[in-house]
Amino acid sequence: DVKVTQSSRYLVKRTGEKVFLECVQDMDHENMFWYRQDPGLGLRLIYFSYDVKMKEKGDIPEGYSVSREKKERFSLILESASTNQTSMYLCASSFPPDRSSYNSPLHFGNGTRLTVT
Amino acid sequence: SQQGEEDPQALSIQEGENATMNCSYKTSINNLQWYRQNSGRGLVHLILIRSNEREKHSGRLRVTLDTSKKSSSLLITASRAADTASYFCATDFEETSGSRLTFGEGTQLTVNP
Structure with a gap:
């Protein structure tokens, strides 16, 4: 079974702190994603990566950056945490799409619930 | 928008x-x-249905897709208390490449014993 591991289940940080959320997958997936999940807003894509050292902005990249130095690891960075970044953060990975399916199923970690005070 | x-x-x-x-979407997928x-x-991924398919089954799950109405439905038969969860549909845009999915806000299902 694919395992996507997020380093922390719960985090509490102060406004202005630099925050690192780590995600590791063990299935040699090329694609990795960071989403945030908020009540009434569903899942929103922050950043994704198709390969090592590659990154693409999602729908809400402002206030975030990412790092993909190794294929199995995708880090989300909050440069200066703010209270509106309090949320559940979900990491996911997948194989790249093939010609027939265009999309492969995503495998999610269990999430990191971040509170910024 | 979602x-x-x-x-x-x-x-x-x-x-x-x-x-x-039920799930409705706006553009071609x-x-x-x-x-x-x-x-x-x-x-957790449950099931994938391609745009050229109309129905798909997996155990107690049945998914239908109507591309003319831009809608899909998920049917769970003989529900169990363990089915209590939120269920999300996710779509990709035909115009975009790659594995980018857009999720809806979900349906919260409660199955009472």
Whole structure:
């Protein structure tokens, strides 16, 4: 079974702190994603990566950056945490799409619930 | 705006009953996926239906896709208390490449024992 591991289940940080959320997958997936999940807003894509050292902005990249130095690891960075970044953060990975399916199923970690005070 | 929108937002049924959840989307898609999320956990992939398919089954799950109406439904038959979870549809845009999915806000299903 694919395992996507997020380093922390719960985090509490102060406004202005630099925050690192780590995600590791063990299935040699090329694609990795960071989403945030908020009540009434569903899942929103922050950043994704198709390969090592590659990154693409999602729908809400402002206030975030990412790092993909190794294929199995995708880090989300909050440069200066703010209270509106309090949320559940979900990491996911997948194989790249093939010609027939265009999309492969995503495998999610269990999430990191971040509170910024 | 969200590509996929689930309906209803919440559904409460008794064990043994069937549960139907609907998803509508706005633009042409390559395929549509359904996911499940238990409280406080990540999402788990349930089923994928391609744009050229109309119906797909997996165990107690049945998914239909109507591309003319831009809608899909997920049917869970003979529901169990363990099916209590949030269910999300996810779509990709035909115009975009790669594995980028857009999720709806989900349907919260409660199955009462």
